[in-house]
Amino acid sequence: MSARTTDTTEPGPEDGGARAAVDTAAAARKREQHGWYFYDFACSVYSTSVLTVFLGPYLTAVTKAAADAGGYVHPLGIPVRAGSFFAYSVSLSVIVAVLVMPLAGAVADRTGRKKPLLAVAAYTGAAATAGMFFLDGDRYLLGGLLLIVANASLAVSMVLYNAFLPQIATPDERDSVSSRGWAFGYTSGALVLVLNLVLYQGHDSFGLSEGTAVRICLASAGVWWGAFALIPLRRLRDRAVVREKGADPAVSGWKQLVATLKDMRRYPLTLSFLLAYLIYNDGVQTVISQASVYGSEELELDQTTLIVAVLLVQVLAVAGALGMGRLARVYGAKRTIMGSLVAWAVTLAAGYFLPARTPVWFFALAAMIGLVLGGSQALSRSLFSHLVPAGKEAEYFSAYEVSDRGVSWVGPLVFGLTYQVTGSYRDAIISLVVFFALGFVLLARVPVRRAVEAAGNPVPARI
Numbered sequence: 001m002s003a004r005t006t007d008t009t010e011p012g013p014e015d016g017g018a019r020a021a022v023d024t025a026a027a028a029r030k031r032e033q034h035g036w037y038f039y040d041f042a043c044s045v046y047s048t049s050v051l052t053v054f055l056g057p058y059l060t061a062v063t064k065a066a067a068d069a070g071g072y073v074h075p076l077g078i079p080v081r082a083g084s085f086f087a088y089s090v091s092l093s094v095i096v097a098v099l100v101m102p103l104a105g106a107v108a109d110r111t112g113r114k115k116p117l118l119a120v121a122a123y124t125g126a127a128a129t130a131g132m133f134f135l136d137g138d139r140y141l142l143g144g145l146l147l148i149v150a151n152a153s154l155a156v157s158m159v160l161y162n163a164f165l166p167q168i169a170t171p172d173e174r175d176s177v178s179s180r181g182w183a184f185g186y187t188s189g190a191l192v193l194v195l196n197l198v199l200y201q202g203h204d205s206f207g208l209s210e211g212t213a214v215r216i217c218l219a220s221a222g223v224w225w226g227a228f229a230l231i232p233l234r235r236l237r238d239r240a241v242v243r244e245k246g247a248d249p250a251v252s253g254w255k256q257l258v259a260t261l262k263d264m265r266r267y268p269l270t271l272s273f274l275l276a277y278l279i280y281n282d283g284v285q286t287v288i289s290q291a292s293v294y295g296s297e298e299l300e301l302d303q304t305t306l307i308v309a310v311l312l313v314q315v316l317a318v319a320g321a322l323g324m325g326r327l328a329r330v331y332g333a334k335r336t337i338m339g340s341l342v343a344w345a346v347t348l349a350a351g352y353f354l355p356a357r358t359p360v361w362f363f364a365l366a367a368m369i370g371l372v373l374g375g376s377q378a379l380s381r382s383l384f385s386h387l388v389p390a391g392k393e394a395e396y397f398s399a400y401e402v403s404d405r406g407v408s409w410v411g412p413l414v415f416g417l418t419y420q421v422t423g424s425y426r427d428a429i430i431s432l433v434v435f436f437a438l439g440f441v442l443l444a445r446v447p448v449r450r451a452v453e454a455a456g457n458p459v460p461a462r463i
Helices: 013-066 082-111 114-134 140-163 174-201 210-228 230-235 249-264 268-298 303-331 333-352 359-386 393-406 410-422 425-430 433-444 448-454
Strands: none
Touching: 013 082, 013 114, 013 140, 013 174, 013 210, 013 230, 013 303, 082 114, 082 140, 082 393, 114 140, 114 210, 114 230, 140 393, 174 210, 174 303, 174 359, 210 230, 249 268, 249 393, 268 303, 268 333, 268 359, 268 393, 268 410, 268 425, 268 433, 268 448, 303 333, 303 359, 333 359, 333 425, 333 433, 359 393, 359 448, 410 425, 410 433
């Protein structure tokens, strides 16, 4: 007779109660996750329709209308070439964001009130974007001010939004949750871009001038942002924190970034990942911002082709984010990100050899970018969330956002200097390979399992 015995003990009320509590917690977590996705859905329209497509050319035209005979405007008495005003406004918005993001992160972590701060940042940005409807005539200063406020607000809101991720997803869920957030964002970007292009291209049939159609497209992004931000603000919840006596976040505020970076020295592996991310993400952001310049100037493509290419990137980025999320569950986030960096380098190499005046090949290049764009960004965010010490989510994600946005001038500088020296946009685009190669090497050297353990977090089955 077998010596093995079978436990026939019936589950007691304590077991049933424990399972019910687990099920309730899981349901509450899913509800928050579903709400969290919708902030990407709300704000990504600004990045796509406003920054990538409509605002740059329109604000430049408005600025030129206000320029003197020499082609200059004079904000605060400073002579600025009209064609440079948009770029300078974007740069100034980055500076403002870098100053404010650490303040938002410090206040959120020390008070536990992420949701009210997210609401303030979201609706400030949405209001500034909706206000772009009044950008007509020669009101270039209004346009610059609204751009600075909207861009900085978006950056601050993303610090707070990202800081919710470790709180609403278990370690094993974060890759897929982060990827779904990016997918929601790209879906909304594509949807609204299609609607805006219908309005823009058919403005005559709607009885609108071209300028009025553009202003409606700009303002609609703000309305969309504000409307869908209601969903995460209803579903996300703040967690209580233990307040330090005598701590005044409003006083320490913007200085928190320096303190955070000093604190990261206690977690050198987290800092090593952040350095790798800073480098390869600068390459990603530069490709996004300069692809249209490369297409128009080097490949001699028209505006319609470029806009369709942007739409293609948005659509395929959804599939890319979800597909790479699935790959991460099998191979781990680190390996999947490294694979995406190889794909980025191959894409740039292919772009170098693209023939001019052949839209089909440019669409193929846009498809390659779309498939790796969303996944590389989403998985980087989720991987970093594992490396953040508990209780310091907003503070560390403020440093993450500064790395994302505050240092994104290096890639464009390399692109511009390469073009200035060689006179070739092909050389300029291939020069960006160095960002992905160096990022790959630095990321490969980060032992992520030890990094997660060093941060005091549980290690997922796949990382």
